[in-house]
Structure formats: C-alpha cells, structure tokens
Amino acid sequence: xxxxxxxxxxxxxxxxxxxxxxxxxxxxxxxxxxxxxxxxxxxxxxxxxxxxxxxxxxxxxxxxxxxxxxxxxxxxxxxxxxxxxxxxxxxxxxxxxxxxxxxxxxxxxxxxxxxxxxxxxxxxxxxxxxxxxxxxxxxxxxxxxxxxxxxxxxxxxxxxxxxxxxxxxxxxxxxxxxxxxxxxxxxxxxxxxxxxxxxxxxxxxxxxxxxxxxxxxxxxxxxxxxxxxxxxxxxxxxxxxxxxxxxxxxxxxxxxxxxxxxxxxxxxxxxxxxxxxxxxxxxxxxxxxxxxxxxxxxxxxxxxxxx
Numbered sequence: 001x002x003x004x005x006x007x008x009x010x011x012x013x014x015x016x017x018x019x020x021x022x023x024x025x026x027x028x029x030x031x032x033x034x035x036x037x038x039x040x041x042x043x044x045x046x047x048x049x050x051x052x053x054x055x056x057x058x059x060x061x062x063x064x065x066x067x068x069x070x071x072x073x074x075x076x077x078x079x080x081x082x083x084x085x086x087x088x089x090x091x092x093x094x095x096x097x098x099x100x101x102x103x104x105x106x107x108x109x110x111x112x113x114x115x116x117x118x119x120x121x122x123x124x125x126x127x128x129x130x131x132x133x134x135x136x137x138x139x140x141x142x143x144x145x146x147x148x149x150x151x152x153x154x155x156x157x158x159x160x161x162x163x164x165x166x167x168x169x170x171x172x173x174x175x176x177x178x179x180x181x182x183x184x185x186x187x188x189x190x191x192x193x194x195x196x197x198x199x200x201x202x203x204x205x206x207x208x209x210x211x212x213x214x215x216x217x218x219x220x221x222x223x224x225x226x227x228x229x230x231x232x233x234x235x236x237x238x239x240x241x242x243x244x245x246x247x248x249x250x251x252x253x254x255x256x257x258x259x260x261x262x263x264x265x266x267x268x269x270x271x272x273x274x275x276x277x278x279x280x281x282x283x284x285x286x287x288x289x290x291x292x293x294x295x296x297x298x299x300x301x302x303x304x305x306x307x
Contacts, residue, residue: 173206
C-alpha cells in the first residue's frame with residue numbers, strides 16, 4: 001500500500017535545525033512517511049548526515065540555490081503522485097507531538113482544503129500571525145511600506161488578522177513555513193511559482209489555490225515552533241532585497257496593464273527605497289552584535305588570564 005503522507009524540506013546549510021526537525025517529526029504523526037530533503041547547496045554536511053542517519057530520508061540536490069519555491073517543487077517531484085498529502089516545511093521547524101495528525105484529521109473534515117496550516121509559535125512562545133488575508137494593492141502597499149516603522153497601522157493589522165479568534169477556519173493564505181497540502185490541489189495549480197526566489201511564494205500559492213476553488217484552512221489545535229529568519233539574519237543584503245522584490249512581483253502580477261502602470265512604478269520605487277533602508281539597518285545591527293561579541297570575548301580572555 002502506498003503511504004499517504006510525505007514531507008519535503010529545503011535546506012541551505014541548516015545545521016542543527018535539521019536534526020531537531022527530523023527528531024521531533026517522529027512524534028508528530030503516527031503515519032508512515034517519507035522525507036525528501038531538497039538541498040540548495042549546503043556546505044555543512046547536515047543533509048548528507050541526515051540521509052545516513054534516517055532510513056526514510058532521501059537527499060535531492062537541486063544543483064544550486066534555486067530558491068525556496070523552486071526547491072520545493074523539485075522535492076515534490078520525487079514523490080509518488082499517488083501519495084495524497086504532502087507536508088512542506090522549513091528545516092528550522094520543531095514539531096509538537098501529534099501536530100501532523102491534527103492537520104490530517106482536519107483535512108478529512110474539510111474535503112475542499114487544498115492547504116492546512118498549524119498555529120505557529122516562536123521560540124519565546126509568541127504566537128506568529130500565520131493565517132492572513134490576501135493583500136490587495138492598497139493594503140499590501142501600506143503593510144509593505146509602513147509595517148516595519150508603524151506596526152499598528154490599519155493595513156498591517158488587517159493583513160495579519162491578529163484580532164481574529166484562534167478558531168479552525170478558512171483564511172486567505174497560510175505561512176509556507178509549515179503546510180499540509182493535498183497533492184491534487186498542489187498539482188492543479190502547478191505548485192509554487194518558481195519566479196519567487198524567497199518570500200511571498202506562500203502568499204501566491206494560497207491566493208492561487210483559493211482562485212482555483214480550494215480552501216486554505218487554519219488549524220490552531222496543531223502546534224509547531226518555528227525559529228524564523230535564521231538565513232535572513234546571516235545574509236540581510238541578499239534576503240531583504242529578495243523580500244521586497246517578491247512583494248513587488250505579487251502585486252504587479254495582479255495589477256497588470258497600462259492604466260495601473262503608475263501605481264506599479266510608485267510601488268517599485270517605494271519598495272526599493274525601503275529595501276535599502278532595511279538592509280542598512282540590519283547591517284548596523286549585525287555590526288553592533290559582532291562588536292559586542294568581540295568585547296565579551298576579550299573580557300572572558302582577560303578574566304581567564306587573571307585566574
């Protein structure tokens with residue numbers, strides 16, 4: 001009998017996060033499952049070690065850093081089309097016991113669910129707003145330009161649906177850090193749009209699923225922990241511009257034609273300026289952290305010499 005569940009994750013030097021991912025996955029579901037690691041060019045040996053340590057893990061090399069959505073598509077292509085459910089998840093996810101079984105039970109309650117997502121907590125216990133509305137041009141622009149400097153602005157608040165009760169319900173889209181997908185729903189929209197290198201590929205996926213007649217279901221009885229942003233934190237000069245470029249692509253695709261060209265131009269300029277500001281701020285923060293670490297190291301060395 002063909003297993004009905006497979007898991008795909010994308011790695012890029014994910015280190016110990018991948019170990020935690022695989023170790024906690026064992027208690028997340030009672031279903032037999034295969035794990036595909038789509039590796040985008042890791043140099044830490046973690047994907048190779050995972051394949052050696054786990055009989056159900058298969059390593060697939062994508063040939064380079066082709067982005068999150070493109071690598072996910074490559075991983076899914078390795079799975080037998082008869083497998084009904086596919087989990088896509090970041091390697092820095094830690095699974096709570098039974099979390100995947102909760103999603104599978106919800107999928108059977110919602111036969112038109114194309115994607116289902118859990119309640120996501122950050123390592124400090126904060127709930128991440130992972131169930132959101134699909135942003136239109138006005139709300140998306142307001143959130144993109146003001147979200148970092150005015151967090152309570154009405155566009156960001158509406159976009160994140162932070163005031164919505166944590167109930168099982170259809171939403172516009174769900175965080176791609178952890179999703180249970182029906183394979184036939186995923187295939188019906190040709191998977192992820194690989195033009196999105198990183199960021200917004202999950203918004204685009206959820207929006208296209210909805211337009212194709214599928215539902216995106218938030219399942220708050222399923223819990224995971226996500227250490228988000230470790231790759232972006234290391235390389236803000238690459239990741240932050242990618243985020244802003246993806247935000248532009250999403251809105252530009254949905255607002256074509258000459259009439260809306262001035263709006264697209266304004267959005268492109270605004271996002272480019274915001275990207276430069278965000279990268280500069282991130283670099284300053286990293287420089288301060290490096291300087292503080294250097295001071296701590298010198299202090300510890302001095303203490304050691306005194307002892």
